[in-house]
Amino acid sequence: MTVARLAWFAGSLVVGALIILGWQWIADAKLVSPVFLPGPDRAWAALVRGFASGTLEEKLFGTVERMVYGWLLASLVGIALGAVIGISAVARAYLAPMLEFLRPLPASAIIPVAIALLGLSEGMVLAVIAFGALWPMLLATIHGFAAVEPRLYEVSRALGLSRWSVIWKIALPSALPDILSGMRLGLTIALILAVVGEMLASRDGLGLWILLAARSFRAPDLFAGVIVLGLLGFVSAMILTVVEHRLLRWRATR
Amino acid sequence: MTAVDIRPRAPVSAPSTTPLIAFDRVDLTLGGRKILEGIDLTIGQGEFVCVVGPSGCGKTTMLRLIAGLFQPSAGRVTYQGKPIAKPRQDIAIVFQDYGKALLPWRTVSGNVALALEAIGIPKAQHGDRIGGLLAKVGLAKHADKYPNQLSGGMQQRLQIARCLAQEPAVLLMDEPFGALDAMTRQGLQDEVLDIVGQSGATVFFVTHDLEEAIYLGDRVIGLLPNPGRVAESFPVGLVRPRDQLATREEPEFLRLRRVLFDFIKAAEA
Ligand SMILES: Nc1ncnc2c1ncn2[C@@H]1O[C@H](COP(=O)(O)OP(=O)(O)OP(=O)(O)O)[C@@H](O)[C@H]1O
Ligand SMILES: [Mg+2]
Numbered sequence: 001m002t003v004a005r006l007a008w009f010a011g012s013l014v015v016g017a018l019i020i021l022g023w024q025w026i027a028d029a030k031l032v033s034p035v036f037l038p039g040p041d042r043a044w045a046a047l048v049r050g051f052a053s054g055t056l057e058e059k060l061f062g063t064v065e066r067m068v069y070g071w072l073l074a075s076l077v078g079i080a081l082g083a084v085i086g087i088s089a090v091a092r093a094y095l096a097p098m099l100e101f102l103r104p105l106p107a108s109a110i111i112p113v114a115i116a117l118l119g120l121s122e123g124m125v126l127a128v129i130a131f132g133a134l135w136p137m138l139l140a141t142i143h144g145f146a147a148v149e150p151r152l153y154e155v156s157r158a159l160g161l162s163r164w165s166v167i168w169k170i171a172l173p174s175a176l177p178d179i180l181s182g183m184r185l186g187l188t189i190a191l192i193l194a195v196v197g198e199m200l201a202s203r204d205g206l207g208l209w210i211l212l213a214a215r216s217f218r219a220p221d222l223f224a225g226v227i228v229l230g231l232l233g234f235v236s237a238m239i240l241t242v243v244e245h246r247l248l249r250w251r252a253t254r
Numbered sequence: 255m256t257a258v259d260i261r262p263r264a265p266v267s268a269p270s271t272t273p274l275i276a277f278d279r280v281d282l283t284l285g286g287r288k289i290l291e292g293i294d295l296t297i298g299q300g301e302f303v304c305v306v307g308p309s310g311c312g313k314t315t316m317l318r319l320i321a322g323l324f325q326p327s328a329g330r331v332t333y334q335g336k337p338i339a340k341p342r343q344d345i346a347i348v349f350q351d352y353g354k355a356l357l358p359w360r361t362v363s364g365n366v367a368l369a370l371e372a373i374g375i376p377k378a379q380h381g382d383r384i385g386g387l388l389a390k391v392g393l394a395k396h397a398d399k400y401p402n403q404l405s406g407g408m409q410q411r412l413q414i415a416r417c418l419a420q421e422p423a424v425l426l427m428d429e430p431f432g433a434l435d436a437m438t439r440q441g442l443q444d445e446v447l448d449i450v451g452q453s454g455a456t457v458f459f460v461t462h463d464l465e466e467a468i469y470l471g472d473r474v475i476g477l478l479p480n481p482g483r484v485a486e487s488f489p490v491g492l493v494r495p496r497d498q499l500a501t502r503e504e505p506e507f508l509r510l511r512r513v514l515f516d517f518i519k520a521a522e523a
Binding site for chain 2: 103149151152154155157158159160161170171173174175248250251
């Protein structure tokens, strides 16, 4: 098991190294103009410079804050609303058609609406992030609550659990795997929308940094920004994985 | 048969004690179909009643009526003389599908704790109580495991422990050992007899296994299908405590086995 995992890890390191080498080679051979494609050496230098001066750190923090707040807001609303809808068959029957209509709506489609209502403000970006990240969590939570083993509801009745206990001790933990996978999807969407929102509303963050770097032909800075964004996505997904493993420990122990 | 080493419980037959649960001309219609018709049955305090009958004759349905999970369409099902309007904490249910009846995200102790939480036992007392209950069903060493790490027999023991945590006056058991192998089954039969003997609980036990019904019961009720109705009541004249070998060799056991076998054959025909 651990040996296999080590092998995988080593393998992915090798692949990563090969890609970077290939990238360096393309840049050195000037297959693409250096104005557009800096080599990994120049991107790395820009990265180090950015962090040394504190600017990149500041942009990163701005994006993280936006992403996390929007995501938390979406989680709160999505889980609460999803629980209410999922637990009641009546609510599901009434609301499902509307949800099905709203769900495929790309979050970017509501950006103009959000701008009209909230202007090019921080609030607008947050609202767009929350709206976009809401759907996977809402739908996963509804599904999770609707799919609770009916037998467990009978057990709760036989034990005489209060309504609140049934939600807290039976339905929520039972729906948790679904909720967590919804939250994972939501986090990716939150990151994407944070970047898009920054670009559109000129809010300080990695998205804007990338946009400005591209406009002023600072390709190494642009690549540095993209690398940081990639790392951000990777690290946040890792954190969620760890949380998921802890919360769903009972599933792993077969 | 008169036995020397008689336990405090009456060994034989019918409601010799005070009636605890009573079906009074009960009909039940589900989805437009009459499932049960004219059920009349009185179960005495401390009695161990086993129910047999062909598949689909309404055994589970009767159990769910006592549990308060169904309401009769006509007639009354009473507990201590009062209609059972909804599930009660002093009536515990052991479901056949233990896999679905346990909380997979809670450990063995956590599952037992659920019952204690439901009856409002202070957290401080949980440890002792859970320890005692798990010892009683032989799961003391597995307190921190999750249900999916347990064998079927252990999972069913856990469900029984959780029911005992309710300190129920009545145990409803719906083919609780149906999915277990013969050895595990016999072990659990004796455990249940022990536990019931100690607590004096009244038991309503549904089974497909005629020998199990005789081995456990003070009385075996035979149901007939379409619509489900009580056809016969067979008092079991076997002394307690019962013994997996000796009891099963007694003439009374063999006689009942034959009678029940004939009954089921006729019922299924
Ligand atoms: N909720 C329900 N709605 C409609 N019909 C039902 C319902 N529950 C049970 N039935 C029907 O009632 C009849 C009796 O069912 P029940 O489960 O009580 O039988 P059983 O004797 O326990 O059978 P088995 O030995 O197979 O468990 C069956 O025909 C079943 O289809
Ligand atoms: Mg049944």
